[in-house]
Amino acid sequence: MLKKAHFNPSDFDSPASYKKRLHLLGKIAGIGDWSLTFATNSVIWSDYLYEFYELERNFDCSALFQNTGFYSDAEKSKMHALMERVQTTHTEYTETFKIVMRDGRIKWHTTTLYPELDAQGNLSGLYGILHNITAQKQLEQNNSKEHFLYKHVLDRLPAELIVFNQQGQHIYTNHAAINRRKTRSQLSDNHRKLHNDLESWIPAAAASGKDVIKECIANKRPVTVEEIAPGPDGTEQTHLITLYPLLNENGDTEYLVGHGMDITAKKQNELELQRMAYVAEKTNGIVMVTDPDRKIIWINHSFERILGYRSEEVIGRNPASFLQGPETSTETIQEIARSLQTTGTFSGEILNYTKNGEKIWLYLNIAAVYDDSGKLINYVAVENDITLIKKAEQRLQMAMEKERELNRFKTQFVNLASHQFRTPLATIRSSIDLLDLKMESADPTLAPYFVDYFQKHKAIMTEETVRMTELMENILDIGRMDEGRIELSKKKQHFKQFMDAFVQSNVEPGGQHRRLNYQFKAPDKVIDIDEILLRNVLRNVVSNAFKYSEGKPPPELTVMLHENTYQITIKDHGIGIPEKDQPFLFQSFFRASNARIFPGTGLGLMIAKRLILLHGGDINCESEVGKGCTVTIQCT
Secondary structure, three states: OOOOOOOOOHHOHHHHHHHHHHHHHHHHHOOEEEEEEEEOOEEEEEEHHHHHHHHOOOOOOHHHEEEEEEOOOHHHHHHHHHHHHHHHHHOOOOOOOOEOOOOEEEEEEEEEEEEEOOOOOOOOEEEEEEEEOHHHHHHHHHHHHHHHHHHHHHHHOOOOOEEOOOOOOOEEEOHHHHHHHHHOOOOOOOOOOOOOOOHHHHHHOOOOOOOHHHHHHHHHHHHHHHEEOOOOOEEEEEEEEEEEEEEEOOEEEEEEEEEEOOOOOHHHHHHHHHHHHHHHHOOEEEEEEEEEOOOOEEHHHHHHHOOOHHHHHHHHOHHHHOOOOOOOHHHHHEEEEEHHOOOOOEEEEEEEEEEOOEEEEEEEEEEEEOOOOEEEEEEEEEEEEOOHHHHHHHHHHHHHHHHHHHHHHHHHHHHHHHHHHHHHHHHHHHHHHHHHHHOOOOOOOOOHHHHHHHHHHHHHHHHHHHHHHHHHHHHHHHHHOOOOOOOOEEEEEHHHHHHHHHHOOOOOOOOOOOOOEEEEEOOOOOEEHHHHHHHHHHHHHHHHHHHHOOOOOOOOEEEEOOEEEEEEEEEEEEOOOHHHHHHOOOOOOOOOOOOOOOOOOOOOHHHHHHHHOOOOOEEEEOOOOOOEEEEEEEEO
């Protein structure tokens, strides 16, 4: 605030000169004045005040506060307080005020009030001078905003920033540098005062003392030091700190700016790259690095050794331009481009060519490499020579094709032989039946021993003929399954009705003529089954149960329902199956080591297994030597 002695208006020049001067001042300096007379309570303004408030000349000046909204309540109170202070002390005072125009613009002014005294020294009014300081205020605010913006940006830089004078005293430090020093437990929250502490801010410079500053000042070039220290989590971190000289208009160093950056990750990446490069050089596989345009920028020794190209021959070239050839798959080339564009990776095999024109199969693993901002910087390809594997696959494919051809020939031969065997077998059975009829009508005086001899050998022929017929039928079934000519013909049927009919028709073919011990312990349901196929499966299992339990209690057939699946269990009390033989039960022509005294072909269980799988079910077997065998068939 300004204070001045008493002011007497009579000391001014003539009114005309006074008015002229104020008019010029108002235009040039943005100054206007006004006068308040207490006796008449009248206010007089100079011309500039009408321009400042942007009011018409007929405006009642005394109604400024009442009829306009320029001043807020706080500004009005401040003006009233100023007027009261001048009236009380008879001394001039100055205050700064802010007004808001009708369109929202802000204006600033200072008002200086002087007391007006009469001849007796009594207060007769107030005289005020208004100075428009809007431009000055805006400039100050802009400077303040700009200063705040710069400070805001610098304080929030992730890199450390410190400004030193020529004596090594720091005069500005951003938040990153403060936090870094706090990490070293050397800085408190209020530690920003000026003092000589270059070494405390940049410990790496302490080794050479002031030489770092001297070198930077003298050479007028940046000086870089590297600092290794524990980080906040106790792990070792590396910081790169560079001192830059700031030169004045004479070219002399005026300030030093320290710029620090955490390069721990970069150091680790460099170390990792060195390790990877070492591994890449030592690996037997091809390693290749290209730029984003897929032009080669680095290859390892295996590339040269396997493909025959030297480094200087391929650097800067697209590998597709010299590795691919006439038999390289166009579809694979297109798939590589599509995959790299969509996912940035590709894995697969491709036929390429070496420098001398030899075909080589490579398995590729290509990956795109991006920087922290997500920009593509490289492609890395690791390629392995799989030529021998591909040749082996081709030989295997040829062998498999030959095997399939042999199997087709074998199946055709078996089918032909089986059909051809049917006719003589039928003829033999007919002849046996004719001989049997002839013996019944023969001379009753024939010797009994001859009749017994005939009957014995007739039974042997009948049994062997039946066994040969069953073998032919089994072989024909296998042929039909191999050729895929067995088709399911499922129909809906009550499962209990089907099982009852099967058990009723299956009696031990010879010996005791035993019947199955049958129990249906499940709710009856209508399900889709192929009667012929399922009956064949059951007949193969049941015939084994009878055959290998001769002289024992009859086999047990039990039907249960578990998780909506019928389980048919056939349990016999026969010789059982050795544990070592059980893994091979469902293989063709396999017979248990203790079953060879019984007639059989070793095809029954194998056929049953394949048929029930075709039906959508399964079969398994549990057994113990001397305690029989339990076969479970699952039928959905």
